Amino acid sequence: MTEVNLIIDGVPVSVEPGTTLLKAAEAAGIVIPTICYHEACTANALCRLCVVEVEDWRVLAPACVAQASEGMIVHTRSERVERSRRTILEMLTSAVDLSESPEILGFLQDYAADSQRFPGALRREPPLLDDNPMYVRDYAKCVLCWRCVQVCADDAQYTFAINFSGRGFHTQIGTFFDKPMPETTCVFCGQCVGVCPTGALKPRREWLLEQGILPEEIVQSSRMARKQKR
Amino acid sequence: MLQADRIVPTVCPYCGVGCNLELHLKDDYIYRVTAPFGSVVNRGNLCVKGRFGYDYIYHPSRVTTPLLRKTPQRAGERTQAFDLEEWRLVTWDEALDTVADRLVEIYRRDGSDALAVYCCAKAANEDNYLLQKMFRALFRTNNVDHCTRLCHAGSVVALQQAIGSSAMSNTAAEVILSDCFIVTGSNTTENHPIIALQMKAAVQKYGAKMIVIDPRRLELCDYAALWLPIKPGTNVAVFSAMAHVIIKEGLINQQFVDQRTEGFDEFARSMEKFTPTYAEMISGVDRNLIIAAARMYATAQRGAIYWGMGISQLSQGTASALAVIHLALLTGHIGREGTGLNPLRGQNNVQGCSDMGGMPYHYPGYMPVDDPANAAHWERVWNVEAGGLNRRRGLTTTEILANVHPGGVRSLYIMGENPMMSEPNLNKTRQHIQQLEFLVAQDMFINESGAFADVFLPAASWAEKDGTFTNTDRRVQRVRRALAPRGQSRPDWEIICDLAKRIEARLGRSNSAYWEYAHPSEIMAEVSRAVPEYAGVTYARLDAQGLQTPVWDESHPGTPYLFSDSFPRGRGKFTPLEFIPVTELPDDEYPLILTTGRVLEHWHGGTMTRHSKLDELYPEAHAQIHPVDAAMLGIENGQAVRVCSRRGEIVLRAEVTEKTSPGVVFIPFHFAEAAANLLTLDALDAQAKIPEYKACAVSIFPASPAELPHQEKRVPRGRY
Numbered sequence: 001m002t003e004v005n006l007i008i009d010g011v012p013v014s015v016e017p018g019t020t021l022l023k024a025a026e027a028a029g030i031v032i033p034t035i036c037y038h039e040a041c042t043a044n045a046l047c048r049l050c051v052v053e054v055e056d057w058r059v060l061a062p063a064c065v066a067q068a069s070e071g072m073i074v075h076t077r078s079e080r081v082e083r084s085r086r087t088i089l090e091m092l093t094s095a096v097d098l099s100e101s102p103e104i105l106g107f108l109q110d111y112a113a114d115s116q117r118f119p120g121a122l123r124r125e126p127p128l129l130d131d132n133p134m135y136v137r138d139y140a141k142c143v144l145c146w147r148c149v150q151v152c153a154d155d156a157q158y159t160f161a162i163n164f165s166g167r168g169f170h171t172q173i174g175t176f177f178d179k180p181m182p183e184t185t186c187v188f189c190g191q192c193v194g195v196c197p198t199g200a201l202k203p204r205r206e207w208l209l210e211q212g213i214l215p216e217e218i219v220q221s222s223r224m225a226r227k228q229k230r
Numbered sequence: 231m232l233q234a235d236r237i238v239p240t241v242c243p244y245c246g247v248g249c250n251l252e253l254h255l256k257d258d259y260i261y262r263v264t265a266p267f268g269s270v271v272n273r274g275n276l277c278v279k280g281r282f283g284y285d286y287i288y289h290p291s292r293v294t295t296p297l298l299r300k301t302p303q304r305a306g307e308r309t310q311a312f313d314l315e316e317w318r319l320v321t322w323d324e325a326l327d328t329v330a331d332r333l334v335e336i337y338r339r340d341g342s343d344a345l346a347v348y349c350c351a352k353a354a355n356e357d358n359y360l361l362q363k364m365f366r367a368l369f370r371t372n373n374v375d376h377c378t379r380l381c382h383a384g385s386v387v388a389l390q391q392a393i394g395s396s397a398m399s400n401t402a403a404e405v406i407l408s409d410c411f412i413v414t415g416s417n418t419t420e421n422h423p424i425i426a427l428q429m430k431a432a433v434q435k436y437g438a439k440m441i442v443i444d445p446r447r448l449e450l451c452d453y454a455a456l457w458l459p460i461k462p463g464t465n466v467a468v469f470s471a472m473a474h475v476i477i478k479e480g481l482i483n484q485q486f487v488d489q490r491t492e493g494f495d496e497f498a499r500s501m502e503k504f505t506p507t508y509a510e511m512i513s514g515v516d517r518n519l520i521i522a523a524a525r526m527y528a529t530a531q532r533g534a535i536y537w538g539m540g541i542s543q544l545s546q547g548t549a550s551a552l553a554v555i556h557l558a559l560l561t562g563h564i565g566r567e568g569t570g571l572n573p574l575r576g577q578n579n580v581q582g583c584s585d586m587g588g589m590p591y592h593y594p595g596y597m598p599v600d601d602p603a604n605a606a607h608w609e610r611v612w613n614v615e616a617g618g619l620n621r622r623r624g625l626t627t628t629e630i631l632a633n634v635h636p637g638g639v640r641s642l643y644i645m646g647e648n649p650m651m652s653e654p655n656l657n658k659t660r661q662h663i664q665q666l667e668f669l670v671a672q673d674m675f676i677n678e679s680g681a682f683a684d685v686f687l688p689a690a691s692w693a694e695k696d697g698t699f700t701n702t703d704r705r706v707q708r709v710r711r712a713l714a715p716r717g718q719s720r721p722d723w724e725i726i727c728d729l730a731k732r733i734e735a736r737l738g739r740s741n742s743a744y745w746e747y748a749h750p751s752e753i754m755a756e757v758s759r760a761v762p763e764y765a766g767v768t769y770a771r772l773d774a775q776g777l778q779t780p781v782w783d784e785s786h787p788g789t790p791y792l793f794s795d796s797f798p799r800g801r802g803k804f805t806p807l808e809f810i811p812v813t814e815l816p817d818d819e820y821p822l823i824l825t826t827g828r829v830l831e832h833w834h835g836g837t838m839t840r841h842s843k844l845d846e847l848y849p850e851a852h853a854q855i856h857p858v859d860a861a862m863l864g865i866e867n868g869q870a871v872r873v874c875s876r877r878g879e880i881v882l883r884a885e886v887t888e889k890t891s892p893g894v895v896f897i898p899f900h901f902a903e904a905a906a907n908l909l910t911l912d913a914l915d916a917q918a919k920i921p922e923y924k925a926c927a928v929s930i931f932p933a934s935p936a937e938l939p940h941q942e943k944r945v946p947r948g949r950y
Contacts, residue, residue: 039267040267040273040274099231100231132847133282133843133844133846133847134278134281134282134843134847135282151275154431154434154435156273156274156275156427157275157427158427158430158434158453159949179948182847182945182946182947182948183946183947183948184948184949185948185949185950186948186949187277187278187423187830187949188278188281188282188831188847189275189276189277189278189281189423190263190276190278190281190282191274191275191276193281194264194265194274194276194281195274199231202262203261203262203263203281203282204843205261205282205285205843206232206261206262209232209256209259209261210231210232215259215288216288216290218285218288219285219286219288219289219290219841219842219843220290
């Protein structure tokens with residue numbers, strides 16, 4: 001198959017047809033920041049942090065899904081790109097608890113994002129959900145990257161226990177009819193915990209340990225203490 | 231937000247898939263488990279046990295000090311002691327000297343046949359190699375076995391007979407390359423969850439057709455092109471009928487049959503009577519489904535078969551596995567990528583424990599003990615005088631217990647197994663164990679078997695030691711020490727070396743079999759010098775990535791799939807088959823068939839998972855009953871029921887569900903308080919000696935809720 005030739009930040013690159021701009025840039029040694037993108041998940045261009053400017057395109061292109069084509073001239077750090085990324089980060093930090101997202105906190109610094117740009121913004125602060133023995137869900141930390149939904153669905157597990165619920169600002173990851181996790185199709189494989197980038201999903205024992213509860217107490221707090229018939 | 235002190239790469243200790251893990255530790259506490267996305271085995275995926283099931287390490291009931299029973303135990307009057315009050319905390323010296331004294335005393339008095347050992351499919355290769363070495367080289371006995379006898383012995387014997395090798399022929403991840411595959415006798419979703427993910431992806435993303443042949447309507451049926459709801463124990467009829475169709479319709483791979491097999495003509499004659507109609511009469515499977523399945527598999531470009539205990543755990547286990555193997559020999563669906571014969575091994579290291587000689591008929595590397603050349607080989611490796619090793623085959627797991635009597639087996643050493651949960655007909659097992667003169671348990675918890683012991687040796691968990699596991703697709707992988715052994719517990723290999731030296735001193739042998747290993751890598755070095763299939767397996771290579779055996783030398787890359795040019799025995803061998811029904815058929819008194827198995831959240835006898843939060847997720851046993859049977863018996867979903875067989879009875883909750891077929895009751899065997907194996911039958915396959923766990927006759931009656939061993943409110947679960 002003939003390769004596709006393009007120029008990214010002045011660097012000529014040749015890639016296989018079908019290669020995303022994210023991967024093409026990687027081949028040229030250029031790193032594009034991402035939040036929702038994960039190697040093991042289907043890319044959905046949700047967070048838009050990876051946008052790049054393609055000459056003659058009307059809108060910015062999400063690099064995680066936009067494919068390289070012949071003759072493209074791409075700018076990954078143009079003023080327009082930087083402004084767009086900064087705004088995304090400023091909106092995120094105004095509404096979401098990013099305290100356990102070291103990567104995103106790093107981006108905030110890189111892009112000199114102003115955490116006070118939207119001072120009156122409504123914060124997303126739903127209560128923490130502790131409804132099963134394996135993991136807790138703290139959606140105040142959720143940036144809606146969709147990775148957990150993807151791995152629960154056909155990226156890995158084919159379980160379909162969680163999905164988006166609500167619209168717009170009220171969008172949240174949830175179970176059908178907001179059932180507690182054990183009553184859903186969840187098999188507690190924890191793939192969702194494994195791909196969560198913000199600490200919104202966390203092993204319950206890690207959460208308990210953070211609160212100063214000792215390992216011995218964590219394991220004893222289960223119902224194992226009950227009388228065992230022999 | 232916690233920062234890990236260290237992140238340790240290792241391998242999961244639960245099932246045979248061998249998922250790669252990263253343990254995140256803070257102050258020796260595993261607070262998070264992740265999986266590397268680049269791993270060929272699990273690609274970042276884990277199941278509930280692999281992700282969350284390690285808290286048993288920290289459980290307060292874990293024994294971390296050597297123990298001796300306060301009340302001396304005598305043969306015939308042996309009792310169970312679960313309470314630490316009944317034990318004396320002792321030093322390692324006292325515990326090991328006691329074991330050495332008693333074992334040597336029994337050996338001197340009654341000879342090598344009086345000793346027996348259960349190796350452990352959960353322990354590392356190095357642990358098992360040394361344990362069988364201790365009993366073979368020091369006590370000169372081949373009474374060495376482990377739970378492979380209870381899971382895939384039928385498959386192993388059949389595969390050895392038909393092709394000469396008993397492991398999975400292909401890599402699990404190759405399932406996406408098949409265009410048609412059969413899953414039979416395996417609830418892969420719950421028992422090999424990560425392989426099930428690959429099977430679902432094969433269907434959903436790669437267009438493969440899956441055929442499920444199983445008495446239960448498994449979750450995999452949601453993805454299957456065909457489901458053949460077979461009566462338990464009628465495999466020979468159904469698979470032979472498929473062979474009948476393949477032969478009659480000219481769908482055989484003639485070139486393959488001519489060039490790579492033998493015994494076809496006689497076999498084909500024995501298949502004459504297995505018409506689909508005949509098989510339908512026996513198995514209850516619609517003849518058209520049998521014909522469709524035969525055509526679908528035979529006409530595939532790359533057909534593969536995956537099977538589990540539903541094939542092997544029968545008194546016709548060997549014949550059942552042969553019937554499965556014949557399909558591959560007829561169609562040539564073996565020896566290429568995406569084809570193959572794949573018995574899914576249950577335990578994390580059951581393949582390795584077998585490779586390491588944890589079996590009564592074989593030295594490490596499947597070298598038969600009754601071949602003098604093999605005995606001579608191992609006499610050289612272990613510094614045993616010429617003619618010193620025992621050339622007679624030893625007793626199998628079930629035979630060891632059945633032979634506990636004066637003049638027979640007097641002592642048993644159990645490393646990590648729990649026969650009081652896993653053997654069939656537990657009431658009888660209990661009587662046998664009570665007759666032992668001396669019993670040693672080496673484990674983490676006082677389980678149902680260890681409670682009978684005289685001496686308890688506290689072993690380190692898998693996270694507290696170095697070693698290797700060999701997974702179901704023959705991949706040898708490194709297990710790494712992530713934290714210090716809790717309390718005084720020690721890695722199994724260290725315990726064995728320490729004990730072996732004490733035994734050797736008492737026996738006064740002139741040569742030492744050698745026990746001075748400083749690290750498990752030195753044990754593996756001894757294995758690779760002596761076992762050709764492991765010749766190229768070294769820790770230095772394994773640190774980079776796993777290696778699939780056989781690995782013939784240090785530069786050999788390993789073997790992803792077997793038999794591309796020939797079979798180890800030369801030609802694949804067809805064996806004529808007859809259908810023989812299960813030992814105990816349902817009748818008026820016991821009208822239902824019980825079949826046993828496992829659930830996602832638990833592991834076998836429960837020593838690990840029932841000391842974990844996993845038990846909170848799945849706290850009690852359920853008997854799955856089909857709505858048709860439930861209506862006839864007047865049983866409602868969630869109701870307490872008494873399940874009785876000719877051997878015992880248990881009380882548990884009924885789960886009325888179409889996941890089982892009419893006439894078939896399913897009960898998992900993890901739960902001591904409603905132990906399914908009190909009901910099961912100890913009939914054995916004549917060749918493989920595997921018990922018939924998958925079919926016995928039972929009756930069911932409503933019981934009072936007060937009789938339920940688990941009184942707490944039922945945990946509602948929505949998973950399949």
